[in-house]
Amino acid sequence: MRRPEIDQPLPEDADTNQTKNGFLALVSRLVFEETLPVRFMYKTVPEHLNDTGWRMFTGYETEEFLENEQINLVPMPVEKMVELDPSLTELVTYNAGTVWERTPDAEGWERVYDFEIPAPKVDVEITNDVDTFIKNYRDE
Numbered sequence: 001m002r003r004p005e006i007d008q009p010l011p012e013d014a015d016t017n018q019t020k021n022g023f024l025a026l027v028s029r030l031v032f033e034e035t036l037p038v039r040f041m042y043k044t045v046p047e048h049l050n051d052t053g054w055r056m057f058t059g060y061e062t063e064e065f066l067e068n069e070q071i072n073l074v075p076m077p078v079e080k081m082v083e084l085d086p087s088l089t090e091l092v093t094y095n096a097g098t099v100w101e102r103t104p105d106a107e108g109w110e111r112v113y114d115f116e117i118p119a120p121k122v123d124v125e126i127t128n129d130v131d132t133f134i135k136n137y138r139d140e
Contacts, residue, residue, distance in 0.1 A: 022046050022049065023052065025052055025056055027073065027074050040099075041054060042054075043096045046096075052078050099113075099115045
């Protein structure tokens, strides 16, 4: 089978680990509590087997709001999000690294190329100094 081109939706018969197993997206709770539409979304590398990697936002989230992911991002089946907004149907077939937005006055979704997808925060100290490494290892 020929691999899909970059920035193209995956064919339905494509067998990839990043889209095959997951079914959940993390969605801003503003979508549900304030009944606002999804206007910004990106796909990161999935963090676990149920995760598709999709992150969906209204565009009204503040930095403080986004810092508390456990409370402010709700795991939601992608299928449910597509039911709520059928314009997401084709977009959720794209691979990791894809970013989309739609402005209130726009006709549809536009691809974003200048947004840097945030990487998961890992609390690890890396050092090449053997003495520091040994000291830190012993302190644990």
